Amino acid sequence: MIEKESAFKFSYGLFVLTARDGGKDNGCIINTAQQVTDSPLRICVTVNKTNYTHDMIKNTGCFNISILDESVPFTVFQHYGFKSGRDTDKIVADTMPRAENGIVYLSSFANAFLSGQVIDSLDCGSHTIFVAEVTEAKVLSDEKSVTYQYYFDHIKPKPRPKKEKGYVCTICGYVYEGEELPDDFICPICKHASDVFKPL
Numbered sequence: 001m002i003e004k005e006s007a008f009k010f011s012y013g014l015f016v017l018t019a020r021d022g023g024k025d026n027g028c029i030i031n032t033a034q035q036v037t038d039s040p041l042r043i044c045v046t047v048n049k050t051n052y053t054h055d056m057i058k059n060t061g062c063f064n065i066s067i068l069d070e071s072v073p074f075t076v077f078q079h080y081g082f083k084s085g086r087d088t089d090k091i092v093a094d095t096m097p098r099a100e101n102g103i104v105y106l107s108s109f110a111n112a113f114l115s116g117q118v119i120d121s122l123d124c125g126s127h128t129i130f131v132a133e134v135t136e137a138k139v140l141s142d143e144k145s146v147t148y149q150y151y152f153d154h155i156k157p158k159p160r161p162k163k164e165k166g167y168v169c170t171i172c173g174y175v176y177e178g179e180e181l182p183d184d185f186i187c188p189i190c191k192h193a194s195d196v197f198k199p200l
Contacts, residue, residue, distance in 0.1 A: 001136060001137075001138065002041060002134055002135075002136060002137045003112075003137050003138055003139050004038075004041065004137070005112075005139050006067070006112035006113070006114055006137040006138060006139050007035050007038070007041060007137070009067050009111050009112045009139070009145050010033065010035055010043070010065070010067055010112065010114065010145075011035070011145075012145060012147060013031070013067055013068060013145035013146055013147055014029055014030075014031050014068045014145075014146050014147075014148065014151060015029065015030050015031070015033050015045075015065045015066060015067055015068060016028070016029055016065070016066040016068065016076070016080055016105075016106050016110070017029070017030050017033075017045060017047065017053055017063055017064070017065055018053070018063065018064045018065075018066070018091065018103050018104050018105060019053050019056035019057045019060065019062065019063045019064075019103060020056065020060065020062070020102060020103045020104070021055070021056040021059050021060050024056075025090075025091035025103065025104050026052050026053045026056055026090050026091060027053060027080055027090045027091050027104075028047075028051055028052075028053045028080050028081065028090065029068075029076075029077060029080045029081060030045060030046070030047065031148065032045060032046035032047075033045045033046075033065055036131060040133055040134070041133070041134040041137065042119070042131060042132065042133050042134065043065070043114060043116055043131075043132055043134060044129055044130060044131045044132070045063065045065065045116070045129070045130050045132070046124070046127050046128070046129050046130075047127060047128055047130065048126060048127055049126055049127060049128060050126075053090075054128060057118065057130055058121075058128070061117060061118040062101050062103060062115070062116065062117055062118070063103065063115070063116050063118075063130070063132070064099050064101070064103045064104070064105045064113055064114065064115050064116070065113060065114050065116065066105045066106035066110040066112075066113045067110055067111055067112045067113065067114075067145055068106075068109055068110055068111075068145065068146045069109060069110060069111040069141060069143035069144060069145060069146055070143055070144050070145075070146050070150055070154075071109055071143055072109035072110075072146055072155065073109070073155070074155050074156060074157060076106075076109055077151075077155070077156070091104055099113065099115045099136050100115065100135070100136050101115045101117075101135060101136065103115065107140060110140055110141075111139065111140055111141045111142070111143045111144070111145060112137065112138060112139045112140055112141075113136075113137070113138055113140065114134050114136070114137045115134065115135045115136040115137070116130070116132030116133065116134055116135065117132055117133050117135050118130050118131070118132045119131055119132060119133050164177075164200045165177070165178070165179060165200065166178055166199075166200050167181045167197040167198060167199055167200065168197065168198060168200055169187045169189070169190060169192065169196055169197050170196050170197070170198055171187065171190045171192050171196050172187065172189045172190040172192075174187050174188065174189045174190070175200070176197065181194050181197055182194065185197070
């Protein structure tokens with residue numbers, strides 16, 4: 001069954017690309033997926049050749065795309081990453097549903113999924129573009145698709161500010177910048193000795 005509404009959610013965002021080969025499932029996060037034609041519904045994905053999921057698609061000609069929504073936690077990005085390792089199984093198949101093609105897809109944190117059957121591919125050096133006919137498409141929720149901007153603003157943890165090195169006077173607030181506060185240091189503002197300073 002193909003629900004064409006899924007293509008609207010597919011127009012932008014971040015996706016979990018999954019494939020299966022020899023009884024093993026693997027997946028990774030990509031941001032390079034597009035609709036090619038409307039009727040028949042065709043899509044293309046660009047996949048890094050160093051990615052294990054790339055080899056699975058090349059071998060089997062099938063893949064699924066789960067379109068991530070704004071409820072997705074950072075742990076999903078930590079699990080799949082933007083580049084999947086060759087020796088790491090990124091899928092826990094027993095806890096995830098399978099599409100008609102037998103490949104797992106995300107039912108949580110995704111607003112739709114599409115299954116693709118590869119009809120053509122283009123070698124682009126470090127990447128391969130796979131063009132596929134959609135064989136199954138289903139809308140899972142009304143949640144908005146997550147964008148890169150939303151990911152950076154609301155999902156990815158903000159980097160901790162670098163801790164300043166130095167000492168502060170507990171009397172007047174003067175800050176001494178440096179690795180070590182000299183024992184004979186006198187605050188230039190309130191004239192107290194170094195024993196009233198504490199590390200920042």
